[in-house]
Every structure is written in structure tokens, then in C-alpha cells.
Amino acid sequence: MSYNIYHNLLIKASSKEVFDAVSQPEHLDNWWTLKSSGKPELNSEYNLNFTDTYNWFCKVSKVKENESFHLKMTDSDKDWNPTTFGFDLEVKENATYLKFSHKNWPENNEHFKHSSFCWAMLLYDLKNYLEKGIIIPFEERN
Structure with missing residues (x-):
């Protein structure tokens, strides 16, 4: 058995703006990661760096410009x-x-529950980033 997290929200921005914000490293670093790299192309590797301890890697598993972007974790912690x-x-x-x-x-452990909460907060930050141009400094993000 596996467990899943789902969150849906409306963002007052174009699908291109939202797609770029969730797939382009220069945007990811404004609402999620400390520093990231990668290209939104199928099987492209992304580096998601949060700290020296949390320096994770994943691959693009699904991409359709302005419609969908999915990443499969390849090197992270045992839960992710x-x-x-x-x-x-x-x-x-x-x-x-x-x-x-x-x-x-x-x-369905504490890390799963904490990550679900963190995703909700981060998606709210994404919404504010796109709608209001708000960038919360990395060290102040939850």
C-alpha cells in the first residue's frame, strides 16, 4: 500500500506563468528550493538543494508544456x-x-503528514509569488 498527497488551488496567472514557476529553476528558488537546476524535458535530471544535508535529485517523469510537470525522486531520503x-x-x-x-x-507516518502540511504552505507561497510577486527568503520558509 502507498499513500498520496493532493492539493488543488486556483492561481490568478496564466498556465505558462504557473508552468514556468514549477519547472524553471530560477522560479523554484523563489518559492521552494534554496538552489535548483534542471530543464523541463522528459528524463532530465533536477537537483533540488535545500541545505547540504538535503541535496536531492529527481528526474522529469512527465512534461507537457503549460499543462503538466512531474518529477520522480532518485536520490533523497528513504520516505521521499x-x-x-x-x-x-x-x-x-x-x-x-x-x-x-x-x-x-x-x-502514513509523521514525515508524510508533515510533508503534506509543508506542501500546502509552499503552494500558498507559490500562489503569492505568482499573484503578488512576493518572494519569501529561503530561511523564512516553513
């Missing part, structure tokens, strides 16, 4: 390693409906 997370986008009247998923967690 079997997981895939992604963003599916749907245009809704001058906005983008973002459907987030983080699938295949091995256990």
Missing part, C-alpha cells in the same frame, strides 16, 4: 525516494487551476 510529485494545470477564466499530487509514499 519512492515518490513522484507533480503539477497538472487547467485554464479557468483568466486563471490556472493547479492540481498537485505527491504519490507513492511508503508509510
Whole structure:
């Protein structure tokens, strides 16, 4: 059995702006990572760096420009390693409906629950970044 996280939200931005914010390293670093690298191309490797201890790697498992972007973890901690997370986008009247998923967690443990909460907070930061241009310094993010 595996466990999944789902969060959906409406962002008042174009699907291109949302896609770029979840797939382009220069945008990821403004709402999620400390520093990241990668290209939104199938099987491209991404480096998601949060600290020296949390310096993770993943590969693009699904990508369709301005519609979907998913990453499969390849080198992280034991809970995240079997997981895939992604963003599916749907245009809704001058906005983008973002459907987030983080699938295949091995256990419904404290780390799973904490990560679900963190994703909700980070997605709120993503919304504020795109709608209001707010960038929270990395050390102040939850």
C-alpha cells in the first residue's frame, strides 16, 4: 500500500506563468528550493538543494508544456525516494487551476503528514509569488 498527497488551488496567472514557476529553476528558488537546476524535458535530471544535508535529485517523469510537470525522486531520503510529485494545470477564466499530487509514499507516518502540511504552505507561497510577486527568503520558509 502507498499513500498520496493532493492539493488543488486556483492561481490568478496564466498556465505558462504557473508552468514556468514549477519547472524553471530560477522560479523554484523563489518559492521552494534554496538552489535548483534542471530543464523541463522528459528524463532530465533536477537537483533540488535545500541545505547540504538535503541535496536531492529527481528526474522529469512527465512534461507537457503549460499543462503538466512531474518529477520522480532518485536520490533523497528513504520516505521521499519512492515518490513522484507533480503539477497538472487547467485554464479557468483568466486563471490556472493547479492540481498537485505527491504519490507513492511508503508509510502514513509523521514525515508524510508533515510533508503534506509543508506542501500546502509552499503552494500558498507559490500562489503569492505568482499573484503578488512576493518572494519569501529561503530561511523564512516553513
